[in-house]
Amino acid sequence: MLGPGGSAAMVERGRRRARVVPEEPKRTRAADVAAIAGVSESAVSRTFRDGSVSAHVRQRVLAAARELGYRPNAMAQALLTRRSNVIAILMTTNTNSHFPEVLSALSHAADAHRMRVMLFTVDDPLQVSDVVDQILSYQVDGVLSLTEVPAADARILESQGVELVLYNRARADYAANLVSCDHRAAGRVLGEHLLALGHRDFAMVEGPQRSSLALDRAQGVYDALAEAGIERRAVPVAIGDFGYESGRAGASALLSGKAKVTALVCVSDVMAIGAIDEASSRGLHVPDDLSVAGFDGVPAGTWDRYRLTTMRQPLPQLADAAIETIVRKLANPTRARETRLLVCDLQIGASTKARAG
Amino acid sequence: MLGPGGSAAMVERGRRRARVVPEEPKRTRAADVAAIAGVSESAVSRTFRDGSVSAHVRQRVLAAARELGYRPNAMAQALLTRRSNVIAILMTTNTNSHFPEVLSALSHAADAHRMRVMLFTVDDPLQVSDVVDQILSYQVDGVLSLTEVPAADARILESQGVELVLYNRARADYAANLVSCDHRAAGRVLGEHLLALGHRDFAMVEGPQRSSLALDRAQGVYDALAEAGIERRAVPVAIGDFGYESGRAGASALLSGKAKVTALVCVSDVMAIGAIDEASSRGLHVPDDLSVAGFDGVPAGTWDRYRLTTMRQPLPQLADAAIETIVRKLANPTRARETRLLVCDLQIGASTKARAG
């Protein structure tokens, strides 16, 4: 089947001038494969893409490719087709939230669409414009942002025809694709759960005012309380940063305040865990003296010491939806912008309990 | 300073034949910038690279580039220079260990060298060969693997001139660059610490037998014990998978065994945390009745409920070293393969204590 000898013989490269690059093992190109297979470069290309090739040609090409260890050069493909099959993930280095776990999920989801994921980190959302240049330079097909994107940067991406999807925020002050948990609805569910347990004396550890996720979760809780006739003003509040220490500090402030508290809601699990530890160290028993609940569904929440009641985010589904949103828009550019909200589910643990008395 | 009108005027594209790609906003190329600035493409290229250009030309080019929103096309650069400035991160989807946190650190470290990081996930180390094709296809400059790489795949990468660095394993059954904590040394330090506290009755929750990291940590502990005259055979052992439940299960088996145990070492923090919870639920008090120690330095270990004694990995340094190893090899291809071992430091928490009596 193969040519005589069957051994690899590189096509001689047409280098009229001395070429740029130093040694390095020559990477085999389509032309090499074509030469061995006795077909044209076009045939090689067609074999590795959609192409209409006769079974005979395909076979010869595949055999030659295998022999030479040929793989199409994605950079050259990208240059020509203007599709890199790369999705940029934009994130902040501050990893307080549990989003690092999200990355594996995203990479995995991208895999299913034969897409690659490229990481772009920035220390602060305000510096996003610095990496936008990088992102555009790499001709990525889409951007998935785990952090805020200033309107100006969003506009630049749009003007370059790069899809932008905002991850886990249910709203933005400009038009964008959104893939998020419905945090407000989740807050409402959690609030209703605690109300159903008979709680009336709430306190909250909220998040940074810039975080729409934190705001929405809190708002959802307030929605539920309002329906039960509990005014927002009546709820003591502390502000945290999603981290353990801030949860402790928040709980400390709230529990040493004058207001009676039987239910403490934190807008992240890690803060809730901190709150539980703080309560314990004050001699309060969770859930007998105090119910504590969080949001996210982090693994630590299921540990025996916490058994946290929480609104769990469907991480894999979220990742799938985010990638899929980009992929679909790529396949059909006329598609409208979309917002996909996924529901969180209530995980009832042992950190909440019917109100005593 | 600028040409008359000053407004963007695209260079007409020389499309003799109808071209391939549909609408999409035209991306501006070096030629466009050159036309506006009234210089050659070469001048544009030189401005954006090392190049020797007069201040005058540089200024004009920069102005034109700004006006048009020009950014060099990294794909075209990669095609020509054979340097993509991309590092592939190879990992398994199984995120039991705390390595997801490593990704941000790696991306950040790569940033410092103007390198990008691309993620390649695989469900199982045995499937690595499936992604090797993808990796090579993208012309990455180097591969950093957070998981095992079968020798065959390592060989393929090497034959293509792609640097391979194995992360957090101190040895491999083939020649490779290694950047790792010195897990064995860490094990020894931890063992010595417990011995110094007077412990003689040890038990271990080890890791998967395939994990060199787990093996090395355990071996280090045994090294220390041996020096104190404690035989390895005398130490009861359970096998875990780095996860919380396996830590609990391991502790459960060990604590219900006949052997007396005053010091329990787990080869990961998360297992140690599980062990602490298990001990507690059995009415054992840590550290009074039992000292527990782990490895890694995960954030949860510092939580008030655990205050775990652990050997902390220097994550940022590890990431820096890994990226740097690739970058240096790229800058100087004749550089020899290297192994860089970083030391972990002992974090003494409240989970270990001098042996009672």
Add this chain to the structure above:
DNA sequence: TTGAAAGCGTTACCAT
């Protein structure tokens, strides 16, 4: 179905 050839956007060689 197949092959020839143009061209994607850039860089570095060469000549000026």
Add this chain to the structure above:
DNA sequence: ATGGTAACGCTTTCAA
């Protein structure tokens, strides 16, 4: 210092 131009490896149009 500057400009012209071949080439990087591939895909797709067009013609056969």
